[in-house]
Amino acid sequence: MFRKLSLIAVLLATPVVAQEKAFSLKAPEILVKTGFLKHLLPRFSLKTGVRITLSDDSTEAVFGSTGTPVFASGDTVWHLSKTDGPYTDAFEKWLLSDIGKRTIEAFARDGKALFSADMTKAVVAEETVLTGDAALGEKVSLTQCGRCHVVNDSNRMNAIGSTPSFALMRTFPDWQERFETFFMLRPHPAFTQITDITEPFAAHLPSPIAPIEVTWDEVEAITAYVGSITPADLGAPLQSQ
Ligand code: HEC
Numbered sequence: 128m129f130r131k132l133s134l135i136a137v138l139l140a141t142p143v144v145a146q147e148k149a150f151s152l153k154a155p156e157i158l159v160k161t162g163f164l165k166h167l168l169p170r171f172s173l174k175t176g177v178r179i180t181l182s183d184d185s186t187e188a189v190f191g192s193t194g195t196p197v198f199a200s201g202d203t204v205w206h207l208s209k210t211d212g213p214y215t216d217a218f219e220k221w222l223l224s225d226i227g228k229r230t231i232e233a234f235a236r237d238g239k240a241l242f243s244a245d246m247t248k249a250v251v252a253e254e255t256v257l258t259g260d261a262a263l264g265e266k267v268s269l270t271q272c273g274r275c276h277v278v279n280d281s282n283r284m285n286a287i288g289s290t291p292s293f294a295l296m297r298t299f300p301d302w303q304e305r306f307e308t309f310f311m312l313r314p315h316p317a318f319t320q321i322t323d324i325t326e327p328f329a330a331h332l333p334s335p336i337a338p339i340e341v342t343w344d345e346v347e348a349i350t351a352y353v354g355s356i357t358p359a360d361l362g363a364p365l366q367s368q
Pocket residue numbers: 268271272273274275276289290291296305306309312313314315336339341349
């Protein structure tokens with residue numbers, strides 16, 4: 128069985144036609160390591176002819192903590208967030224279909240299913256994902272992030288035009304992860320301190336600008352606030368975001 132599947136995986140990995148039906152998917156290492164995706168993805172591809180390549184840079188489709196709950200392992204609920212498109216849409220539909228669910232639950236070790244497709248628990252879990260205080264988040268965003276990012280209409284004139292607006296970043300499928308880790312993503316580490324989490328600035332590398340100092344509660348509040356804003360309409364010219 129496994130040998131046959133890996134042969135299929137090899138065949139699927141060989142591009143035959145230039146205009147192939149395909150999209151890329153980002154999945155955390157911890158999920159890839161289970162071997163589950165090698166079980167799941169080729170079966171979807173066989174059914175639909177759509178090939179999925181794993182890529183850490185993908186913004187087309189992401190397995191993570193936001194989006195539509197699709198399967199669970201233990202207490203961890205995995206969500207799919209994706210951009211709209213015929214192939215990513217087909218993938219989500221398939222994951223939620225009876226065949227998709229049976230495929231998810233067929234991945235077993237020693238006769239025990241490792242993933243569950245019963246999402247009744249997950250819906251509850253998703254509602255509690257954003258626990259931060261959105262009103263506080265708006266205030267902190269405007270004071271701490273608003274000198275560079277357009278947070279909302281109220282600081283449109285005071286931000287830096289070349290820095291992505293919050294509404295624009297809200298369109299990324301993995302926006303939540305990015306906001307929860309922004310302090311590790313450039314350019315922020317050079318000027319950002321998260322109370323009790325980040326190391327103090329090195330003595331020879333003081334912050335070049337008035338530093339941002341926020342607590343983890345405030346990071347969660349910002350994330351909750353961003354969750355409440357309407358994603359930018361990417362059909363409109365970026366200038367007006
Ligand atoms: C001094 C200017 C400045 C401040 C202050 C600032 N940012 Fe940014 N931020 C940037 C720039 C510039 C980028 C774009 C980086 C790029 O495109 O690579 C960015 C990108 C981001 C991204 C996307 C990062 C990625 O790699 O996907 C997030 C999320 C973000 N900022 C959140 C915040 C939050 C939250 C705050 C406030 C707590 C904040 N930023 C404060 C300049 C700033």
